[in-house]
Amino acid sequence: MRCNKAQEYLGLDLDGVLPPDATVQLTSHLDGCSECREFREDLLMGQRVLKATEPELPENFDWKLQLRLNQRSGLEQHLNSHFQRYKYVSFSHYYTPDLS
Numbered sequence: 001m002r003c004n005k006a007q008e009y010l011g012l013d014l015d016g017v018l019p020p021d022a023t024v025q026l027t028s029h030l031d032g033c034s035e036c037r038e039f040r041e042d043l044l045m046g047q048r049v050l051k052a053t054e055p056e057l058p059e060n061f062d063w064k065l066q067l068r069l070n071q072r073s074g075l076e077q078h079l080n081s082h083f084q085r086y087k088y089v090s091f092s093h094y095y096t097p098d099l100s
Protein backbone atom coordinates (compact mmCIF):
# COMPACT_ATOMS: atom_id res chain seq x y z
CA MET A 1 0.00 0.00 0.00
CA ARG A 2 1.22 3.48 -0.84
CA CYS A 3 1.50 6.06 1.90
CA ASN A 4 -1.09 8.37 0.38
CA LYS A 5 -3.57 5.49 0.34
CA ALA A 6 -2.70 4.58 3.91
CA GLN A 7 -3.23 8.17 5.00
CA GLU A 8 -6.57 8.30 3.22
CA TYR A 9 -7.51 5.12 5.12
CA LEU A 10 -6.36 6.71 8.37
CA GLY A 11 -8.83 9.54 7.83
CA LEU A 12 -11.64 7.06 7.20
CA ASP A 13 -10.58 5.02 10.22
CA LEU A 14 -10.78 8.11 12.39
CA ASP A 15 -14.33 8.66 11.18
CA GLY A 16 -15.09 5.03 12.00
CA VAL A 17 -16.03 4.17 8.42
CA LEU A 18 -13.04 2.09 7.33
CA PRO A 19 -14.06 -1.46 6.28
CA PRO A 20 -12.43 -4.29 8.30
CA ASP A 21 -10.38 -5.65 5.38
CA ALA A 22 -8.97 -2.18 4.74
CA THR A 23 -8.21 -1.86 8.45
CA VAL A 24 -6.07 -5.00 8.21
CA GLN A 25 -4.16 -3.57 5.21
CA LEU A 26 -3.72 -0.27 7.01
CA THR A 27 -2.43 -1.92 10.18
CA SER A 28 0.18 -3.90 8.27
CA HIS A 29 1.30 -0.74 6.45
CA LEU A 30 1.62 1.11 9.75
CA ASP A 31 3.77 -1.72 11.12
CA GLY A 32 6.39 -0.94 8.48
CA CYS A 33 5.99 2.82 8.01
CA SER A 34 6.95 5.26 10.74
CA GLU A 35 5.91 8.20 8.55
CA CYS A 36 2.29 7.04 8.51
CA ARG A 37 2.40 6.25 12.22
CA GLU A 38 3.40 9.86 12.81
CA PHE A 39 0.64 11.03 10.48
CA ARG A 40 -1.81 8.99 12.55
CA GLU A 41 -0.59 10.64 15.75
CA ASP A 42 -1.10 14.04 14.13
CA LEU A 43 -4.62 13.09 13.12
CA LEU A 44 -5.48 11.90 16.61
CA MET A 45 -4.09 15.06 18.14
CA GLY A 46 -6.01 17.19 15.66
CA GLN A 47 -9.20 15.30 16.47
CA ARG A 48 -8.75 16.10 20.15
CA VAL A 49 -8.22 19.76 19.29
CA LEU A 50 -11.37 19.76 17.17
CA LYS A 51 -13.40 18.16 19.93
CA ALA A 52 -12.26 20.90 22.29
CA THR A 53 -13.15 23.66 19.86
CA GLU A 54 -16.48 22.54 18.43
CA PRO A 55 -18.44 25.61 17.42
CA GLU A 56 -21.42 26.82 19.41
CA LEU A 57 -24.48 27.76 17.48
CA PRO A 58 -24.98 31.50 17.23
CA GLU A 59 -27.24 33.01 19.89
CA ASN A 60 -29.77 34.11 17.32
CA PHE A 61 -30.01 30.76 15.63
CA ASP A 62 -33.72 30.14 15.22
CA TRP A 63 -33.74 26.38 15.47
CA LYS A 64 -36.62 26.32 17.92
CA LEU A 65 -38.71 28.33 15.52
CA GLN A 66 -37.78 26.03 12.69
CA LEU A 67 -38.67 22.99 14.77
CA ARG A 68 -42.08 24.50 15.46
CA LEU A 69 -42.52 24.96 11.75
CA ASN A 70 -42.02 21.22 11.43
CA GLN A 71 -38.94 21.53 9.24
CA ARG A 72 -36.87 19.26 11.38
CA SER A 73 -35.37 17.08 8.67
CA GLY A 74 -34.49 20.09 6.54
CA LEU A 75 -32.86 21.73 9.54
CA GLU A 76 -30.85 18.64 10.34
CA GLN A 77 -29.59 18.53 6.78
CA HIS A 78 -28.64 22.15 7.06
CA LEU A 79 -26.78 21.56 10.33
CA ASN A 80 -25.02 18.49 8.96
CA SER A 81 -23.76 20.36 5.92
CA HIS A 82 -22.72 23.25 8.16
CA PHE A 83 -20.67 21.05 10.44
CA GLN A 84 -19.29 18.96 7.59
CA ARG A 85 -17.96 22.15 6.09
CA TYR A 86 -16.55 23.33 9.39
CA LYS A 87 -14.83 20.01 9.96
CA TYR A 88 -13.37 20.01 6.48
CA VAL A 89 -12.01 23.52 6.85
CA SER A 90 -10.58 22.71 10.25
CA PHE A 91 -8.95 19.51 9.07
CA SER A 92 -7.31 21.14 6.10
CA HIS A 93 -6.11 23.86 8.46
CA TYR A 94 -4.58 21.42 10.90
CA TYR A 95 -3.30 18.86 8.44
CA THR A 96 -1.83 20.91 5.66
CA PRO A 97 1.69 19.49 5.39
CA ASP A 98 4.38 21.88 6.46
CA LEU A 99 6.47 22.30 3.33
CA SER A 100 8.81 24.92 4.66
Ligand SMILES: [Zn+2]
Nearest residue numbers: 003006033036
Ligand atom coordinates in the same frame (compact mmCIF):
# COMPACT_ATOMS: atom_id res chain seq x y z
ZN1 LIG B 1 3.35 4.98 4.87
